[in-house]
Amino acid sequence: MILSFLFPPRCAVCRKLLPYGSKPELCDDCGRDLPRISDPRCQICGRPMDSEFAMPWCQTCSKGRPFEKCFVPFLYDRGVRRLISNMKYYGQPSKARFLAGEIAREMGGFRPDAITFVPQSSATDRVRGYNQTRLIAKELGRLLDVPVRPALRHSPGDRHQVGLSSSERRKNARGMYLPGKKRLSGTWLLVDDVTTTGSTLDVCCRLLKAMGCDRVYAATAAIRDGKKF
Numbered sequence: 040m041i042l043s044f045l046f047p048p049r050c051a052v053c054r055k056l057l058p059y060g061s062k063p064e065l066c067d068d069c070g071r072d073l074p075r076i077s078d079p080r081c082q083i084c085g086r087p088m089d090s091e092f093a094m095p096w097c098q099t100c101s102k103g104r105p106f107e108k109c110f111v112p113f114l115y116d117r118g119v120r121r122l123i124s125n126m127k128y129y130g131q132p133s134k135a136r137f138l139a140g141e142i143a144r145e146m147g148g149f150r151p152d153a154i155t156f157v158p159q160s161s162a163t164d165r166v167r168g169y170n171q172t173r174l175i176a177k178e179l180g181r182l183l184d185v186p187v188r189p190a191l192r193h194s195p196g197d198r199h200q201v202g203l204s205s206s207e208r209r210k211n212a213r214g215m216y217l218p219g220k221k222r223l224s225g226t227w228l229l230v231d232d233v234t235t236t237g238s239t240l241d242v243c244c245r246l247l248k249a250m251g252c253d254r255v256y257a258a259t260a261a262i263r264d265g266k267k268f
């Protein structure tokens with residue numbers, strides 16, 4: 040009670056003060072403005088699909104993916120875009136809790152043996168002071184009571200994916216991540232903040248499998264609409 044007096048609840052997107060005891064932590068305006076993904080969507084990567092498409096999975100996934108399924112609640116647009124870019128550049132890590140809760144909801148009752156996250160370069164770590172993807176993973180681990188372990192490494196140097204075409208992204212992502220030294224086993228979940236073409240997820244999940252994971256799932260807070268990148 041005293042804590043909620045000192046730290047009154049605020050909207051996770053716009054920071055507007057909310058009435059005490061508000062759940063979820065969003066104001067009405069932002070709650071309405073969240074681009075939640077609805078069906079039909081690809082049963083593997085979660086990307087929205089045209090209803091005329093006869094298959095239960097998208098073209099990319101029909102060629103095979105290194106993960107069983109990707110859990111994704113939102114499109115990277117409107118309120119979610121604001122939420123994630125605020126987290127990135129203005130250091131508001133508490134927002135990770137909200138996104139983790141939404142991912143957990145997508146997962147239904149599914150619980151992996153361990154959770155890991157896409158590593159970021161040490162240069163980005165230094166600028167932000169934290170890895171927001173790791174924060175989302177940690178909150179998710181706390182919610183599901185599953186251990187969160189670093190497993191992959193970012194290669195030295197900074198290689199950004201922004202502004203690259205989808206084939207360039209794929210090539211770039213291949214050199215960007217390295218396996219960790221530990222041997223892994225069981226079912227793992229890889230967390231990313233935003234996915235665009237999915238090439239980072241593919242590369243990282245392949246590495247996790249090569250490190251010994253029996254099955255790999257992915258989770259990302261938001262997916263960029265195919266037509267918008």
Ligand SMILES: [Zn+2]
Pocket residue numbers: 050051052053054055065066067068069070
């Ligand atoms: Zn709001």
Ligand SMILES: [Zn+2]
Pocket residue numbers: 081082083084085086096097098099100101
């Ligand atoms: Zn798909």
